[in-house]
Amino acid sequence: MATESDGEDEGKLVVNEHLVVDDDLREMAKKAAWSVSSCKPGNGVQSLRDDNLDTYWQSDGAQPHLVNIQFQKKVKLQLVVLYVDFKLDESYTPSKISVRAGDGFHNLKEIKTVKLVKPTGWVYISLSGTDPREAFIHTFMLQLAVISNHLNGRDTHVRQIKIYGPRPNPVPQQPFQFTSREFITYSCVR
DSSP: OEEEEETTEEEEOEEESSOOOOTTEEEOGGGEEEEESOOOTTOSGGGGSSSOTTOOEEOOSSSSEEEEEEEEEEEEEOEEEEEEEHHHHGGGSEEEEEEEEESSGGGOEEEEEEEESSOEEEEEEEOOOSSTTOOSEEEEEEEEEEEEEGGGOSSOEEOEEEEEEEOOOOOOOOSSOOOSHHHHHTSSOO
């Protein structure tokens, strides 16, 4: 079970064993530079992105443990999905995660706080606000901060992280099918 809070609002998060994402979303992680606050040798940021649920990022240091995702240009982000497994990782499993966004390290603002209760599977964290018109956020940087772990664990394990944004709108199709060469030549505005 997982809960999320925006100040006073509390709600349920979705936890699935299989990753299921809408077709109108695309993975944005390849466009970003990834870094972590600390890691054990062999369990670094590459383990978060290798699409293997048997590998994991393991932090090595004081909390909060940070995953920083920086983009070269401002992007629209709508969903963060991470894979955690309480059955395998026990006290290494995150229990409270803060999601922050901003232009860089200097002005990050917390946009969500998520509480996880013994999660096993994919945890979906929506980045949209309470206003239905805000389906996504515009940001240069996203930071996930593991504030605490289950059973008061010190280091953390996160097996995978994926970030999704809306697909760009395709170019609208021409409403008429022209057959003559003259009409086709002047059918679009330059």
